[in-house]
Amino acid sequence: MIAFAHADYITLSIYLLAIAIFGSSFYQxxxxxxxxxxxxxxxxxxxxxxxxxxxxxSAISVMGSPAWAYKNNLTLLWVTIGxxxxxxxxxxxxxxxxxxxxxxxxxxxxxxxxxxxxxxxxSGLFQILRAWHVAVAIYGPALVIHLVSGLPIWQCVxxxxxxxxxxxxxxxxxxxxxxDVIQFTTVMTGILFIFWIALRGVPGGLSTVYTLAHSAGxxxxxxxxxxxxxxxxxxxxxxxxxxxxxxxLTTDQAILQRLFAAKSTKDFRQSILLQALxxxxxxxxxxxxxxVLFAYYNxxxxxxAHLHNLDAIVPYFVLTQLPAGVAGLVIAAIFAASMAVMSxxxxxxxxxxxxxxxxxxxxxxxSGEHYAFIGRIGTAAWGCVVTLLALFAGHAGSLAxxxxxxxxLVVGPMLGIFLLGVITRRANAAGVLAGGVFxxxxxxxxxxxxxxxxxxxxxxxxxxxxxxxxxxxxxxxxPAADKLAGMVMDGKEIEVSHSDIVSAP
Numbered sequence: 001m002i003a004f005a006h007a008d009y010i011t012l013s014i015y016l017l018a019i020a021i022f023g024s025s026f027y028q029x030x031x032x033x034x035x036x037x038x039x040x041x042x043x044x045x046x047x048x049x050x051x052x053x054x055x056x057x058s059a060i061s062v063m064g065s066p067a068w069a070y071k072n073n074l075t076l077l078w079v080t081i082g083x084x085x086x087x088x089x090x091x092x093x094x095x096x097x098x099x100x101x102x103x104x105x106x107x108x109x110x111x112x113x114x115x116x117x118x119x120x121x122x123s124g125l126f127q128i129l130r131a132w133h134v135a136v137a138i139y140g141p142a143l144v145i146h147l148v149s150g151l152p153i154w155q156c157v158x159x160x161x162x163x164x165x166x167x168x169x170x171x172x173x174x175x176x177x178x179x180d181v182i183q184f185t186t187v188m189t190g191i192l193f194i195f196w197i198a199l200r201g202v203p204g205g206l207s208t209v210y211t212l213a214h215s216a217g218x219x220x221x222x223x224x225x226x227x228x229x230x231x232x233x234x235x236x237x238x239x240x241x242x243x244x245x246x247x248x249l250t251t252d253q254a255i256l257q258r259l260f261a262a263k264s265t266k267d268f269r270q271s272i273l274l275q276a277l278x279x280x281x282x283x284x285x286x287x288x289x290x291x292v293l294f295a296y297y298n299x300x301x302x303x304x305a306h307l308h309n310l311d312a313i314v315p316y317f318v319l320t321q322l323p324a325g326v327a328g329l330v331i332a333a334i335f336a337a338s339m340a341v342m343s344x345x346x347x348x349x350x351x352x353x354x355x356x357x358x359x360x361x362x363x364x365x366x367s368g369e370h371y372a373f374i375g376r377i378g379t380a381a382w383g384c385v386v387t388l389l390a391l392f393a394g395h396a397g398s399l400a401x402x403x404x405x406x407x408x409l410v411v412g413p414m415l416g417i418f419l420l421g422v423i424t425r426r427a428n429a430a431g432v433l434a435g436g437v438f439x440x441x442x443x444x445x446x447x448x449x450x451x452x453x454x455x456x457x458x459x460x461x462x463x464x465x466x467x468x469x470x471x472x473x474x475x476x477x478x479p480a481a482d483k484l485a486g487m488v489m490d491g492k493e494i495e496v497s498h499s500d501i502v503s504a505p
Contacts, residue, residue, distance in 0.1 A: 412461015435469020
């Protein structure tokens with residue numbers, strides 16, 4: 001166990017308390033569903049864009065990316081390139097639908113385009129995937145608490161999960177977005193400080209870092225192998241990155257719910273552009289930290305004697321090499337990253353459960369205040385569920401790829417379902433359901449029977465779902481014309497100008 005100085009405990013406690021108070025300050029006793037789930041659809045592009053980045057920047061990234069570069073190389077960076085590659089597709093193909101239809105969840109679109117069964121299936125798949133993502137995000141800072149306190153991992157997981165659930169339950173979407181902005185600022189300050197301190201500890205600076213890292217193969221950036229069994233080849237990472245970016249930006253409620261809170265279509269689009277521009281340099285900086293730490297500990301190997309889990313290399317460096325008080329602030333940055341992901345995740349899970357199941361199937365037609373009340377109960381319940389799941393997150397492998405491994409199994413079928421709705425006129429509900437089943441089975445069987453890189457699974461799931469869904473659709477009557485009006489991209493039915501205001505449903 002590494003001792004956490006009293007000044008560090010004080011710094012961390014003050015930060016966590018301040019975030020909880022700030023997030024809870026958005027509590028409104030008589031909130032409507034529009035207020036609680038979408039922040040009144042009044043948010044601008046800057047906080048939304050930053051919030052979307054924060055949704056990906058959990059301890060999975062802050063701890064996992066440097067640890068991956070430290071242990072391996074830089075080839076995983078190519079996954080991040082997927083975000084700017086797919087941003088134009090999202091803006092041109094999906095934004096017109098989502099901004100005009102005034103949705104609470106993306107899965108409402110699927111009911112309008114197909115039927116309730118398709119909506120329920122997609123919403124259920126999202127909830128499985130996002131619940132696991134949040135669980136892994138909780139597990140990361142729990143490792144830090146364990147490192148500094150010696151408490152069992154399960155106690156650390158419970159503390160992290162229940163704390164974040166508290167302010168998210170009270171504050172709703174506005175709390176999620178504005179606390180994300182604060183968390184992102186804290187994270188960036190922390191990782192820049194880590195980079196600077198680690199580099200100062202390497203005699204010769206960047207020149208020495210380059211020499212040591214290059215000789216050990218840590219600067220390898222291109223893996224041009226065509227062997228599909230190698231996990232991080234250029235082709236696998238580009239394919240995986242594209243689908244792992246496109247899928248969440250178009251089908252993941254945790255991302256889309258922020259975008260649905262935008263006050264205009266222009267803000268919707270600008271948020272996506274900002275996220276695409278920010279995510280690449282941020283992840284690149286995290287990988288650079290891993291390379292600098294590799295050089296640092298090659299020069300000072302004795303300082304690494306008590307670390308038993310390399311996924312914790314970043315907090316270990318912070319706790320052993322930074323001054324008391326400052327270390328607490330940087331550790332707070334790691335907490336900030338995961339708190340942002342968890343608060344957004346459980347808010348989105350609650351929205352999907354409340355809107356897609358409770359309001360649609362159990363008690364339709366109730367007041368907005370009633371659904372907001374149910375949302376608060378759902379937030380607390382989902383917070384408990386994902387906290388319990390986090391107890392098992394340590395079995396998912398390296399922290400850097402734990403979520404991507406699970407996401408790759410689900411993102412393809414989800415994306416295939418949405419593409420069938422958006423770009424084809426012939427697809428129908430029966431075909432889409434069949435396509436989703438075939439796509440999911442194909443990915444599952446492929447993952448069990450082969451040792452191919454999981455980064456190919458997203459492309460496989462999308463292709464099988466789309467192809468099977470379209471072919472099966474041909475066996476059934478085509479959708480009625482009124483079912484397609486405004487639901488399919490044909491250049492005529494949806495025309496949304498930048499000045500169109502997104503209003504409540």
